[in-house]
Amino acid sequence: MENKGITSREDFSQWYNDIVIKAGLAEHSEVRGCMIIKPYGYAIWEKMQAILDKKFKETGHENAYFPLLIPKSYLSKEADHIEGFAKECAVVTHYRLKTSEDGTGVVVDPDAKLEEELIIRPTSETIIWNTFRGWVQSYRDLPLLINQWCNVMRWEMRTRLFLRTSEFLWQEGHTAHALESEALEETEKMLDVYADFSEKFMAIPVIKGLKTPTERFAGAVETYCIEGLMQDGKALQMGTSHFLGQNFAKAFDVKFATKEGKLEHVWASSWGVSTRLMGALVMAHSDDSGLVLPPQLAPYPVVIVPIYKGEEQLAEINEVAFEIKSKLEAKGIEVKYDNRDTHKPGWKFADYELKGVPVRLALGKRDLENGTIEVARRDTKEKTTVERATIDKYVDDLLKEIQQNLFDKALDFRKNNLQKIDDFDEFKKVMKEGKGMVSAHWDGTAETEQKIKEQTKATIRCIPLDVIDEDGECILTKKPSKRRVIFAKAY
RNA sequence: CGGGGUGUAGCGUAGCCCGGUUAUCGCGCCUCGUUUGGGACGAGGAGGUCGCAAGUUCGAAUCUUGCCACCCCGACCA
Numbered sequence: 001m002e003n004k005g006i007t008s009r010e011d012f013s014q015w016y017n018d019i020v021i022k023a024g025l026a027e028h029s030e031v032r033g034c035m036i037i038k039p040y041g042y043a044i045w046e047k048m049q050a051i052l053d054k055k056f057k058e059t060g061h062e063n064a065y066f067p068l069l070i071p072k073s074y075l076s077k078e079a080d081h082i083e084g085f086a087k088e089c090a091v092v093t094h095y096r097l098k099t100s101e102d103g104t105g106v107v108v109d110p111d112a113k114l115e116e117e118l119i120i121r122p123t124s125e126t127i128i129w130n131t132f133r134g135w136v137q138s139y140r141d142l143p144l145l146i147n148q149w150c151n152v153m154r155w156e157m158r159t160r161l162f163l164r165t166s167e168f169l170w171q172e173g174h175t176a177h178a179l180e181s182e183a184l185e186e187t188e189k190m191l192d193v194y195a196d197f198s199e200k201f202m203a204i205p206v207i208k209g210l211k212t213p214t215e216r217f218a219g220a221v222e223t224y225c226i227e228g229l230m231q232d233g234k235a236l237q238m239g240t241s242h243f244l245g246q247n248f249a250k251a252f253d254v255k256f257a258t259k260e261g262k263l264e265h266v267w268a269s270s271w272g273v274s275t276r277l278m279g280a281l282v283m284a285h286s287d288d289s290g291l292v293l294p295p296q297l298a299p300y301p302v303v304i305v306p307i308y309k310g311e312e313q314l315a316e317i318n319e320v321a322f323e324i325k326s327k328l329e330a331k332g333i334e335v336k337y338d339n340r341d342t343h344k345p346g347w348k349f350a351d352y353e354l355k356g357v358p359v360r361l362a363l364g365k366r367d368l369e370n371g372t373i374e375v376a377r378r379d380t381k382e383k384t385t386v387e388r389a390t391i392d393k394y395v396d397d398l399l400k401e402i403q404q405n406l407f408d409k410a411l412d413f414r415k416n417n418l419q420k421i422d423d424f425d426e427f428k429k430v431m432k433e434g435k436g437m438v439s440a441h442w443d444g445t446a447e448t449e450q451k452i453k454e455q456t457k458a459t460i461r462c463i464p465l466d467v468i469d470e471d472g473e474c475i476l477t478k479k480p481s482k483r484r485v486i487f488a489k490a491y
Numbered sequence: 492c493g494g495g496g497u498g499u500a501g502c503g504u505a506g507c508c509c510g511g512u513u514a515u516c517g518c519g520c521c522u523c524g525u526u527u528g529g530g531a532c533g534a535g536g537a538g539g540u541c542g543c544a545a546g547u548u549c550g551a552a553u554c555u556u557g558c559c560a561c562c563c564c565g566a567c568c569a
Contacts, residue, residue, distance in 0.1 A: 028561070156567085349530075
């Protein structure tokens with residue numbers, strides 16, 4: 001019964017697709033590059049949203065909503081920005097359809113051509129900064145701390161469910177500050193929020209760092225990121241936070257009067273995480289039997305499955321099961337009791353395993369007689385029988401243990417797959433074998449970065465924030481280097 | 492967007508090279524019965540524009556052309 005319908009991790013791409021589809025997270029839509037997020041997948045995303053949204057609000061941000069459509073002219077105001085996104089923008093040119101001549105369908109009405117074409121947002125910096133101009137006049141209006149949850153569209157050549165789709169869901173924070181230092185502080189603060197979320201809730205350790213100019217967000221002065229390591233040894237950028245300097249303030253003429261009465265451009269940040277995090281969740285923890293969810297993000301961390309013969313027995317079990325459910329819920333644990341008569345216990349076991357439910361409780365006649373219940377944990381697949389009287393505490397502790405265990409396993413994996421390397425041949429070998437991340441010296445030039453990419457397929461994921469300065473030589477050019485950076489193949 | 496591959500019932504497939512009754516098998520689905528501690532068993536049943544569109548032909552799942560979608564590998568990107 002192992003690996004039911006799931007390709008093994010040796011074929012990582014196929015394995016990933018199998019899990020996303022079979023665990024009911026998402027499926028492909030009829031529209032190229034888009035996905036349908038199914039209820040179970042969306043429930044996980046809602047959990048992520050709820051946790052992050054709370055953190056955003058705790059750090060002083062407010063939610064707002066800006067339009068999907070952006071006037072084309074806005075995008076041309078910040079040169080680097082348009083450079084970065086022009087190639088992947090969807091454009092709205094008309095506003096009406098009409099019945100075709102032969103009456104069999106609809107066609108675009110040529111008379112309904114827009115005077116100014118509209119862009120479906122690939123990100124909202126431009127429309128937001130155009131709006132901020134009207135919101136900011138004095139230092140008293142600052143800081144402006146805005147977030148929005150929305151969809152964006154980037155016309156991708158090659159898509160993969162969650163990891164890269166043309167339309168995806170995300171949040172984008174946009175802030176304006178009076179001082180450069182405040183904007184920088186904000187940028188770093190939100191990076192910390194993301195890192196904390198990733199490690200405490202997703203149970204994925206991340207490296208916080210700075211992007212090289214090559215990898216920097218179009219229009220940013222600095223891009224910070226968190227990088228996670230997936231089970232196939234590739235790195236995944238899980239969140240970004242940008243210090244925008246005064247670039248957008250200048251492009252959209254957002255000025256404020258200082259206490260001294262001088263007019264100055266505001267300083268800005270923007271930061272975001274997307275449904276890509278769903279992909280990270282799958283690739284970091286899951287196994288050949290399916291999805292493995294950290295309890296903190298599982299739509300229901302506990303499922304109870306009754307095992308019974310006949311309605312009479314079910315009635316008895318129902319009574320006890322509901323009692324257990326209430327006890328667990330009293331501890332703040334969400335529980336699904338699956339007493340559907342349309343599926344057999346064995347089928348349910350397999351299904352919840354595939355869906356990655358952290359803890360499964362099985363309750364049968366034998367348990368009723370012995371005052372026990374069977375507990376199975378998804379991460380290790382261990383089963384034990386527990387006294388029913390103490391089940392709430394047991395499960396509560398177990399969920400915490402699973403959460404910690406997943407993080408520890410992921411951290412161990414990263415420790416074993418992040419090596420300091422000083423020899424380029426060895427570097428190449430590591431990349432060829434897909435052995436993960438490499439910490440190496442780099443001379444700081446884009447040329448070297450590019451050459452290394454060509455020869456190894458690895459890119460600089462980030463310059464870690466906690467790096468200790470040490471003198472060394474660039475792994476490729478042997479030129480002097482002051483610190484190590486993280487290289488890896490990336491998603 | 493370039494290279495390779497795939498497309499037959501909800502899913503996985505046989506048939507295609509070499510055109511010819513009613514398109515194969517498994518899973519799933521429906522009904523009835525027996526079952527229920529790791530994807531139950533028996534009997535019966537439903538379900539198909541063979542990805543789409545043209546073409547060749549007496550006749551196309553099968554041959555030709557075009558298109559579409561998906562998967563894998565590149566370039567691009569979060």
